[in-house]
Amino acid sequence: MQRHLISAADLTRDDAVLILDTAEEMARVADRPIKKLPTLRGRTIVNLFFEDSTRTRISFEAAEKRLSADVINFSAKGSSVSKGESLKDTAQTLEAMGVDAVVIRHGASGAPYRLANSGWIDAAVINAGDGTHQHPTQALLDAFTMRRRLVGRDAGLGQDLSGKRITLVGDVLHSRVARSNVDLLHTLGAEVTLVAPPTLLPVGIESWPCEVSYDLDSTLPKSDAVMMLRVQRERMHAAFFPTEREYSRRYGLDGDRMARMPEHAIVMHPGPMVRGMEITAEVADSDRCTVVEQVANGVSIRMAVLYLLLGGNEPAVTHTRTTEEK
């Protein structure tokens, strides 16, 4: 029995739709005077963050607190990790404290998988981003935002994203968000196109369930949603494009390019945005840009995932495959 959420590729279509539907109900809690549910009372969740994060950590923390879980925050800075403690020892320390779930972000791809499958701990493991591998809750909140905007809040219940054309633009090579989104959007029936300079596409991209293009302008008119990815300087140890200016001229989204998108199409960004690089301020501040909405939806999605994994005596989410196929 799988009790973890490691990769978006593990989710079946029905699981994903169940998570989105549950998130739709969780979102309504945010409109109430008391934004709290007793569902996870007495459960302890550790947010184990080995890598910097603002929105993901705060979002998980808000979700955990809204479900009444006890929350322990752990960041590598200032912990024994900086003294040289291994992941295994950290995990066993947490296990000894009786933790029910671990939300982990790690710079090394596969760390959450290792934590979940090594027998070090009994707790459920939720991947909050590992290296350049996966970030499943981000993909879920993106799919949730798309379904709300492109299908409708109520009309979307029980529906997937079949037939929707989604374009992801930018640094695919270093992006766990892109990997998770391609997997999940494919499962949900959407047609995904990646647009990036050839140097920022990973080896083996032809085996991904998506199209690849080097030309943003010809793809925009055929997109229902365009997701701009951040150029991840901190993970770049080589020159991937000549200059920033050339990158943003060819792959940045400005007002003119946005005007070429269909009327109903939305602009998405997983954050943090680098204004002037992949997106101009004009686009970032327009009402077609869903960045702020994505953050709000992130809390609902994480509440749904936590409820479905921890709310009962066993998880409601079934998994088809085990991870690490790619």
Place this chain on the structure above:
Amino acid sequence: MDTQENPQQDPQPSDARPVLEAPDIARVLTRIAHEIVERAKGADDVVLLGIPTRGVFLARRLADKLAEITDRKIPVGSLDITMYRDDLRMHPPRALARTEIPGDGIDGRLVVLVDDVLFSGRTIRAALDALNDIGRPRAVQLAVLVDRGHRELPIRADYVGKNLPTSLRETVKVQLAEEDGRDTVLLGAKPAARGAQQ
């Protein structure tokens, strides 16, 4: 619905016999509507909240009847209690149903909870907890189509469609046109395999 007791029961147990038919259910709801108006002295501040699934349909029907009697639109909504259940840890998580509170809220109003079957009372306890997080009603009352007894908590209904003395080995199944295509209340024998769950 009182899913707490029979979560995935047969839609129609083989030897189930009807105890209420469509005309009975209509008459019962009309009577309850009149009782609500009588006890609330005009039903000025009544808000009806149905407990999903079938309680919501019953609440809507009651609202229509109340509107006929009082010539006023009665606010009606739904209250999902899934995340307040006391047996959450005993089953896999359930899909959530919709909680829809009418626009003016419930603060200072008379909330009438509506459900199909009253059994252990645990669903209603969860509903009271859920209400607590939404607002502070002036009072809370309970209307049920069938009271089958066997309470496990000190809870009683204010408006009862039919008192149905049952044994724990029997099942009570409410079917409503909106969900099941017809109106009826069936009393049947519990399949042996499920008896252990009680």
